[in-house]
Amino acid sequence: MGDGGTAGGTAGPGGPADGPVLGPEEVDRALARLGAEHEAVETSLYALQDHAGRGLLENAELTGVTKERWARAEESIALLWTCFDTFTAALRSVHELRAGCRRPGPGELAELTARLRGPVVALPGGTEGGGDGIGDGVGDGGGGRVGLAELVRRMNRWYAHALDVVTAAESVWSALPARIDMLSAELQRVRSLAHSVGVRPGEHPAGDELEDITAELTSLRAEVVADPLAFWVPAGGSSAPGGGRPDTVRYDRAARALEDVRREIEAVLQVRQDAEQRLMRLRDVLSRADRTLAEARTARGEVLAKIAACEVPAVSGPPTALYEQLSLAAEHRRHARWHRLSPLLESLEERAEEELERARDSLSAVTAPLAVRAELRGRLDAYRARLARRRMADDPLLAERYDAARRLLWSVPCDLRAAERAVLRYQRAALEVLAPDGEGGAG
Template sequence: MEPLTLIEIDLELARRAAEADSIVATLLELDKHQGLTLVRNYPPSGVTEARWLPVRDALALMWEDLGRMRAILDSARAVRGTRAKLDDGQRARLTELLRGRPHELSRTPIPLVERSLTGPSEHVLFVGLADTLERMRATFPMIAEFLDAVDKVNSRVMTGLAPLQDQLDRAGAATPRLRSIGDGIAELLSRSATDPLALTTAEIDARLAELADALRRESATLAELAAMKANWPAAVAAARARLDAVQATRDRAARAKAEVERTIVSSPLPVSPNDIGPLRAQLDAIADNPDAAPALLDLGGRIDAATSAAAAAEDLAQGLLDRRGELRGRLAAYQAKAARLGVGEDRDVIAAHRIADGLLARTPCDLAAVTRAVADYQQLIAEKAGRRP
């Protein structure tokens, strides 16, 4: 290799030093990249892990290559010094440092079977500034592309979830649905942190839209919580009134149930649970704490369930009692109809009426038997009158 002139040496040294400084600045900027911060803080998995492993090795090699470049440049600066003139040996050495391959990179033993009798026992790999820089330039785009892709996905998720998380933070985990939305947000955050490259843009947008829709559907709940906090005494009083109403319904249901069991043949009616006392105790425990609005809302849901159960029990028992009255009214109406049609004194009609009336008078009354008897009475009237039922 023809030795460089002093001017060429100084120009080459300045150019390589500027390149090294630029690489340092780029690698330091890369070290602060949000994508790199993410994979360092959250060990990657899945698709992201598979892509990260070669990038991690390439990034480590970049720093090693930078160290080699700086070592070569330091050696060149030491040889160059500040002298105004250089002898041929110094110029040859500087030419080798700046243009050749002066740095030993690795030594690899050669298996005995592959050696010649007088050949070397190992392969020695040397590198220089040019090929080191070329390798770094070829490697950098892969690293930057990976980190940008990771950051792009994570930023998209974080930007989309931020307003949703803010709404949840203000509301608290007040309802099962809100807690479920919170779990959904946490799950998406976890995926974007550990395996962002497995998420597609369409999947992210669809999941964000799903969570946003769910949160919008809970807006009424959030408004109700705010209203509770704003007028806490009234909210507590309303809950007490609802518990009183449930108790009143339970009392009516119990009386109707007792009457059914005394007067009507039926399968066992459900027994009302003894939950009003515990519900009152829970209400008393939070009555002086407006910050317990979520607990009051949850309690309200259980009061709703108790109200529905009490109403159903009352409807069932009262329905059986009302059915007996309905059958009695229908029998009287059919009797009047028989008289109007001129068959009221027919012996068969009288007998059918007597059967139905007798079944109605029994205690307990078999409603199924009465229903059949009234239907038979109606049919008989129609037949006697020469009409279809």
């Protein structure tokens, strides 16, 4: 709608107006602006009359905040038409007065100025200070009368209030019910899949979740249809009518919950298709863990026999509990209890891999002393080879330290700590000899 702008003003029948008396050209420009305002108001009113959201609001069984706001919006719409008729009549009278005096004198210009600027329009009853855009008493002049520009400003505000309600309601109705219906259709598909794999309310958490989602969507749709404005989030800082968006928090939560259930049901379906292969893989992983633990137990005995002065960790027994659960999983498969088999398989697969990793770690921990002994032997021989290339291996001190380290490393049981100290002594002596020839360093 328009902005209500006019120019100039003076005294008239409705009371005094501020400003100088308008000249003929200023009167004509003011009339042209008011004419444009009149056309804009009329166009807006008819557009509001035909707005799809208004038709929906008029025919719906409303509740809550929407019922309250629509009742006030209907008052605004009725007031708009009444004030528009008053505006039309007042503007016509000014046009007639101007048309009757081609060359208006001072008295006629004063009269025209008063009608254009002064408080010449009486407001309908009940518009003096309401809320939600229905009258606020601003610029009333005296006795509930306002000027044409103020009347246009008020009509703009009432129109914006009504349009905001209509547009917001239509936006919610256009967005949420259709999306809820689509989600409900997907819900039925998931329920059918769930039933086919034995996922039912009271027997599986996913079945109970589907019942909760069904109840939520039914309730949500009924609330959206009856009270759409309860699901409208106005745009922050925006004064434009209809500025905002539908509140989809509850819908989004239900959609996420259904997606979680759908993935779980599809996982159960997948279990039905590849259960035997997964069970075979589980048996293989547990068997490898068993063999690794057996190897660790054998290695521990070897280490205890060959290495002295060294702590060797104990090795646990086979994963009996996992084998029991594996037997239970096979039982679920035989009796087609897919909804129970699915989570059990997932848990078993994770724990079986953990068991295999634990067995490998145990083997590594048990054989660590043998690996240290092998590293020390390799280091000892490497330094002796470097010395031999320089014809220094037979140096008495070096030969003595080499023999001492070698005896310790090849003795059974091997005192690993003493052997490591002997290798370090030989290494330091070798580095001192090799350094002048450019072969020094940590090596």
